[in-house]
Every structure is written in C-alpha cells, then in structure tokens.
Amino acid sequence: MIKLINVSKVYVNGSLKVPVLHDINLEIDDGEFVAIMGPSGSGKSTLMNIIGFLDKPTSGTYELNGTKIDSFHENELAKLRNQHVGFVFQQYFLFPRQSALKNVAAPLVYANVSRRKREQKAKEMLEKVGLEDRVNHLPNELSGGQKQRVAIARALVNDPEIILADEPTGALDTQTGKQIMDLFKRLNTEGKTIIVVTHEAEVAKYAERVIHLRDGKITEERRDTA
Amino acid sequence: MNIVENFKIALSSIWNHKIRSFLTMLGIIIGVCAVIIIVAFGTGAKNQMTEELFSADKNIIELYYEPFPDETGEAVWTEPELTEQDLAEIQQLPGVKVAMGTNYGWGTLTHHDRQIEMDITGVGREYFYGRKITLLEGRYFTKMDIDNVNRVIMIDDFTKEKWFRDEDVVGEIVDIQGNPYKIVGVYESTIPPEYRWSESGEALMPRTTVSLMYFTPEITNMAILGESPETLAETAELAATRLTEIKQLDDGMFTYWSMDEWEAEFESFYNTITLFIGSIAGISLLVGGIGVMNIMLVSVTERTREIGLRKAIGATRMRILVQFLIEAMTLTLLGGLIGILIAYLITFAAGQILPFKPVISPSVVVIGASFSALIGIVFGILPANKASKLHPIDALRYE
Numbered sequence: 315m316i317k318l319i320n321v322s323k324v325y326v327n328g329s330l331k332v333p334v335l336h337d338i339n340l341e342i343d344d345g346e347f348v349a350i351m352g353p354s355g356s357g358k359s360t361l362m363n364i365i366g367f368l369d370k371p372t373s374g375t376y377e378l379n380g381t382k383i384d385s386f387h388e389n390e391l392a393k394l395r396n397q398h399v400g401f402v403f404q405q406y407f408l409f410p411r412q413s414a415l416k417n418v419a420a421p422l423v424y425a426n427v428s429r430r431k432r433e434q435k436a437k438e439m440l441e442k443v444g445l446e447d448r449v450n451h452l453p454n455e456l457s458g459g460q461k462q463r464v465a466i467a468r469a470l471v472n473d474p475e476i477i478l479a480d481e482p483t484g485a486l487d488t489q490t491g492k493q494i495m496d497l498f499k500r501l502n503t504e505g506k507t508i509i510v511v512t513h514e515a516e517v518a519k520y521a522e523r524v525i526h527l528r529d530g531k532i533t534e535e536r537r538d539t540a
Numbered sequence: 541m542n543i544v545e546n547f548k549i550a551l552s553s554i555w556n557h558k559i560r561s562f563l564t565m566l567g568i569i570i571g572v573c574a575v576i577i578i579v580a581f582g583t584g585a586k587n588q589m590t591e592e593l594f595s596a597d598k599n600i601i602e603l604y605y606e607p608f609p610d611e612t613g614e615a616v617w618t619e620p621e622l623t624e625q626d627l628a629e630i631q632q633l634p635g636v637k638v639a640m641g642t643n644y645g646w647g648t649l650t651h652h653d654r655q656i657e658m659d660i661t662g663v664g665r666e667y668f669y670g671r672k673i674t675l676l677e678g679r680y681f682t683k684m685d686i687d688n689v690n691r692v693i694m695i696d697d698f699t700k701e702k703w704f705r706d707e708d709v710v711g712e713i714v715d716i717q718g719n720p721y722k723i724v725g726v727y728e729s730t731i732p733p734e735y736r737w738s739e740s741g742e743a744l745m746p747r748t749t750v751s752l753m754y755f756t757p758e759i760t761n762m763a764i765l766g767e768s769p770e771t772l773a774e775t776a777e778l779a780a781t782r783l784t785e786i787k788q789l790d791d792g793m794f795t796y797w798s799m800d801e802w803e804a805e806f807e808s809f810y811n812t813i814t815l816f817i818g819s820i821a822g823i824s825l826l827v828g829g830i831g832v833m834n835i836m837l838v839s840v841t842e843r844t845r846e847i848g849l850r851k852a853i854g855a856t857r858m859r860i861l862v863q864f865l866i867e868a869m870t871l872t873l874l875g876g877l878i879g880i881l882i883a884y885l886i887t888f889a890a891g892q893i894l895p896f897k898p899v900i901s902p903s904v905v906v907i908g909a910s911f912s913a914l915i916g917i918v919f920g921i922l923p924a925n926k927a928s929k930l931h932p933i934d935a936l937r938y939e
Contacts, residue, residue: 424855
C-alpha cells in the first residue's frame with residue numbers, strides 16, 4: 315500500500331524555486347488500478363517519479379506498506395525500484411542491442427538472480443505478454459506494440475506489486491493502445507497495483523480510480539465502483 | 541552484478557563501436573607494443589653480451605696491486621715483483637683450485653715475407669688448465685719449455701687462419717723482434733670473434749721466456765680459479781691479504797678485481813638504459829590512457845538514457861560505476877593484449893635477422909597486460925564516476 319502524506323516537491327534551479335507539488339495526500343491500496351491525469355506541467359510526472367522512488371519529496375512523508383521511506387539511502391531506493399515497482403515508459407526504453415529476452419531479464423541482473431533462472435523467468439514473462447515467438451528478436455525487429463509488451467514483461471519480471479506506466483500508449487495507434495491497456499487490465503485482475511499517468515481520457519477509462527492533477531494539487535478524484 | 545555479465549556488456553559495447561574502440565585502443569596498443577619490444581631487445585642484447593663477456597671465466601678472479609696515496613695525495617706505483625714462490629703460496633690457500641701467473645710481451649712476428657703484430661701472454665703450465673685452453677694442433681708447453689726458458693710459441697686459431705690459412709704452422713720457425721721462435725701448437729682462442737677488435741695476433745709463450753726477452757718479472761698478473769663461484773670473492777680476499785702479507789707491503793696492498801662486480805655493474809647499466817627508454821615509451825601509454833578517458837566520457841554522455849534506465853530498474857551507483865570501470869578496463873586490456881601479440885610477432889621476426897635473440901619474458905607479458913588493465917581502471921574512474929552520479933530522472937529525460 316502506498317501512502318503519501320503532505321508531500322511537496324520544489325525544484326531549485328539556482329536561486330529560483332519552482333514548486334511542482336503542493337501538499338499531496340494520496341493513498342493507493344494494493345490491487346487498485348489508478349490513473350493520474352492532468353495537463354502537461356501539472357506535476358503528474360513528478361508525482362509518478364516520487365511514487366516510483368526515482369525522486370524524493372522535498373517535504374512530507376512517503377509510506378510503503380507501512381514503512382516510512384523518507385530517510386532511505388540511494389542504494390535502498392534502488393532496491394525498492396528493483397523489487398517493488400515495474401516501470402513502463404512511453405518511449406519503451408529498451409536496450410537497443412539486446413534481445414527481448416535480455417531486456418526482460420535485465421532487472422533480475424540487479425536482483426542477483428542466476429543466469430539460468432533469469433532466462434527462465436524472462437521467458438515466462440514474454441509468454442505472459444504473448445511474445446513467446448519473439449524471444450531472440452532485437453527491439454528494432456519489433457513493432458511498437460511488441461516493444462511495449464517487452465517493456466511490460468520487463469516491469470513484471472521481478473514480480474513487483476506496483477506497475478507504474480507513464481503514457482504507455484502515447485506512441486501507439488489506437489488499436490494497439492487498446493491491446494496494451496487490456497493487458498494492464500488483466501494484470502490488475504491478477505492482483506497488480508497499476509498506476510497509469512496519462513492525459514488521454516480513453517486510457518483513464520480503464521482505471522477504477524482517476525486522480526486529476528492541476529498545478530501540483532489534486533483537484534478531483536473519481537472512483538468507479540463498478 | 542557479476543563480473544562476467546559486466547564483461548559481456550563491455551565487449552558488446554566495444555564491438556558495437558568497432559572503429560572508435562580500435563582507435564581508442566591504438567594508443568594503448570602502440571604503447572604496450574613499444575615498451576615490450578624495447579625491453580625484449582634490451583634483455584636480448586644484455587643476455588647476449590653477458591654470455592659472451594662473462595660466461596667463460598665465471599670462476600676466475602684477478603688480483604692486482606693498489607698503491608696507497610702518500611702524504612701529498614699522490615700514489616707512487618712501485619709494483620712488487622711476484623715470483624714462483626708467491627704463486628705456490630697462493631696455490632696452497634683453501635678455495636684456490638689454480639693460481640695462475642702471467643706476464644705480457646708484444647712484437648712483430650716475421651715469417652717469410654709476412655709480418656704480424658702480436659700480443660703475447662707469458663704463461664705457466666697451470667694456465668692451460670685454469671683457462672681451459674683447448675689444443676687444436678701440436679702440443680702444449682712442457683715443464684722443460686718453462687724451466688729451460690725455451691723459445692717456443694703457441695698461436696691461436698684466429699691468428700693462424702687469418703695469416704697462415706691452411707699452411708702447416710706447427711714446427712715452423714718464426715722471428716719476433718729479431719729472435720727465432722718455434723711454433724709448437726695452435727690453440728682455440730678464448731676471445732669470441734665478435735669481440736676480436738684488435739688487429740693483432742694472439743700468442744702464448746712460457747712466462748720465463750717472456751721475462752728474459754722483455755725484461756719483465758716472471759709474474760706481473762695473478763689470477764685465481766676458485767673451487768666454486770659462491771666462495772670466489774672470499775677466496776680472492778684471502779689471497780690478496782696473503783699476498784700483501786708475503787710481500788710485506790706498507791705503501792700499497794693487493795686487492796682483487798671481480799668479474800662478478802663488473803657483470804653486476806654492466807647489468808645494472810643495461811637495465812637502467814632499458815628502463816629509461818622503456819619509460820619514454822611508457823609515456824605513450826599515458827597518452828593512450830587519456831584517449832580512453834576521453835572516449836569513455838563521450839560514451840557516458842551518449843548512454844545517459846541507458847544509465848537512467850539501469851537505475852530505474854534497480855542498479856545502484858556502485859553497479860553503474862563498476863560497469864563503466866570494467867568497460868574501460870576491458871578496452872585497455874584488449875589493447876594491451878593486441879599490443880603484446882604484435883610485439884611478439886615483431887620480436888620474433890627481428891630475432892631471425894638480428895645477431896641476438898630478443899627475449900619476451902612471461903613476467904613482462906603479465907606486467908604489460910596488468911598495467912594496461914590498470915590504465916583502464918585509473919582513467920576510467922572519472923567517466924565511471926560521472927555515469928554513476930547521474931540522476932535517474934534527468935537521465936531518462938535526456939534527449
């Protein structure tokens with residue numbers, strides 16, 4: 315479970331202070347499917363970075379599964395990123411010279427998993443996203459949708475409880491985007507917490523809870539009970 | 541991350557930029573190659589010279605007289621005359637296998653219409669044994685030759701071949717400085733042909749004969765063949781002290797002149813020169829290292845996003861640091877190995893042409909390889925540190 319209490323973020327650029335997030339209070343339970351929406355500059359990416367341990371809040375408290383992580387060292391944050399979240403980016407961010415299998419297995423390298431187990435696990439994940447016949451393909455031999463599936467498989471490989479997706483369909487056509495969102499939906503029903511940052515209402519529809527962000531503040535929350 | 545995984549990443553990154561990697565390595569390749577070739581040539585030349593200069597008489601040490609300076613600081617050279625009795629005394633000392641006494645003469649040898657400048661060593665019979673003189677024709681000097689002051693002479697094979705070719709010389713009467721001598725034998729020269737710089741011929745004569753004809757003492761030089769090289773210096777010390785005692789010297793003393801010392805000096809001189817030239821070549825390694833650093837810095841910038849991604853999926857600072865260090869090290873190590881290979885080929889080819897054999901010792905290869913790896917680590921630290929310090933968000937956002 316993720317709990318943000320009075321989280322603020324101020325970027326300091328020389329003598330200029332740019333506030334990005336103001337007193338955010340947010341709780342996301344295990345197994346939720348949450349969309350974070352907002353125009354560009356609303357601070358949604360910053361919020362995602364903080365949720366994903368890529369950035370630290372300037373003030374406020376972040377609790378993960380009941381543990382305050384505010385004072386965590388850089389190395390401990392790296393471990394959290396490795397074990398507890400899986401990232402999916404708009405531009406996929408795959409290693410261009412490595413096969414799909416290697417790309418998927420990469421987080422396991424940093425989890426000190428043996429080579430054989432890495433490959434076995436990565437294969438399983440590729441099967442899960444329907445790419446069992448693309449195991450040894452390089453990213454440039456894959457379509458956009460396939461690349462994003464590889465990225466999702468990579469996000470899943472270390473079995474994290476949270477999947478963080480930043481505009482996951484932003485570079486895809488509508489049809490492929492739908493397939494990707496269906497995949498997220500399936501993962502959600504399997505128990506993963508899914509947090510999607512997007513500005514597309516179409517994408518947000520998949521979420522049971524939508525958080526609107528404007529000028530660094532949560533302005534609206536909608537919860538689908540369905 | 542385990543080392544093997546890092547190595548693979550490093551190798552693929554090097555392979556993906558073949559030309560750039562090669563050009564970067566070139567500095568290291570040339571540096572390592574130059575250092576190894578220079579050391580190989582230096583070692584080869586030194587070994588060759590050491591063997592030729594010192595191998596024959598490893599166990600022989602010469603004694604000589606050294607006068608003390610007087611009140612004015614000047615040394616007056618009045619050398620004590622050595623005799624057969626002194627030689628016999630020294631022969632008695634422990635550790636002395638053979639005590640050899642020699643004196644020297646010279647002159648023009650005339651035979652029919654040929655004239656040869658000769659260097660003559662006056663010897664006793666112990667000289668043949670002590671210096672391992674091999675007889676090729678005729679005979680050695682007999683005890684009678686020595687005792688009776690016979691006018692007999694032995695010439696070395698070099699002199700014989702140069703001036704007499706295939707003539708029969710044993711038994712021939714030759715004239716030296718107006719006196720007739722009979723050639724009784726030809727012996728194998730103890731001087732290697734490459735070091736035969738003097739144009740003179742070499743000959744042996746009984747030292748009694750030299751003494752009579754040249755008005756010198758029978759023994760002007762004394763040398764000792766020791767029983768073992770380990771105790772040679774000790775034995776020489778003993779002999780020099782004994783000789784000083786016998787001659788009751790108070791304005792000088794006998795001391796010894798050790799080939800060992802000379803050899804050590806010679807070797808250290810050679811090593812110093814090799815080291816000096818090698819260090820100059822080593823500068824190119826430094827330059828190569830700077831090239832590696834430069835390219836690694838470029839590489840870090842180019843791969844900002846990769847670094848950001850690695851951090852996002854859980855890489856710690858340390859892991860990124862190690863990855864880039866290993867990459868730099870792999871680059872230079874590879875360069876070093878190529879350099880060693882080229883150096884080996886060049887020295888092998890040169891060894892076929894040169895009069896001496898260049899030597900690449902295993903230790904030089906190991907040092908060369910580890911040193912090039914070390915260069916990678918040293919010059920990789922700055923870029924690797926830069927990479928490891930990148931903030932994941934900034935790195936991911938980097939276009």
